[in-house]
Amino acid sequence: KMFVGGLSWDTSKKDLKDYFTKFGEVTDCTIKMDPNTGRSRGFxxxxxxxxxxxEKVLEQKEHRLDGRLIDPKKAMAMKKDPVKxxxxGGLNPEATEEKIREYFGEFGEIEAIELPMDPKTNKRRGFVFITFKEEDPVKKVLEKKxxxxxxxxxxxxxxxxxEVYQQQQFSSGGGRGSYGGRGRGGRGGGK
Known part of the structure; x- marks a missing residue:
């Protein structure tokens, strides 16, 4: 897999694929788009x-496409981010942030608590998100479902x-309640 930077905004997926096909068979090709403007983000x-x-691509010193000098590199394997x-779910919306912090603070230091509101009723929803400073407390909490x-x-x-959640929700027919909002703004290319 290769990352290709420096692309012209006019370069299409087909242009990119056609250019690189001369180095070997291309099985997949994507251009990252800005979800707000619909324009290419240039890579x-x-x-x-x-x-x-x-290797053949890397052996060639310069690559030009649509009048631009482009920059193909080996794509780095994504490091798995620690889960924090x-x-x-199933939390009483009346539970105060203090109570939530008190309970989960036993497992480790908490960085943030998100208490989503229902925009229709302006009341708290029955779920929260908790971000810990480290990965270990998450492992401890997950020992019990x-x-x-x-x-x-x-x-x-x-x-x-x-992004992952929206894909799952899409593939499972919109199943599991109101967790994570209702898919606003597509799948922003946060890779």
Missing amino acids: GFILFKEPGSV KIFV FHNVSGSKCEIKVAQPK
């Missing part, structure tokens, strides 16, 4: 069938990034 990714094609954020917080039996899960 994309190419996936070759054979790893040897990447949890989703707490259910926790009794402020008189409510709460289900704990790892908080999914919005």
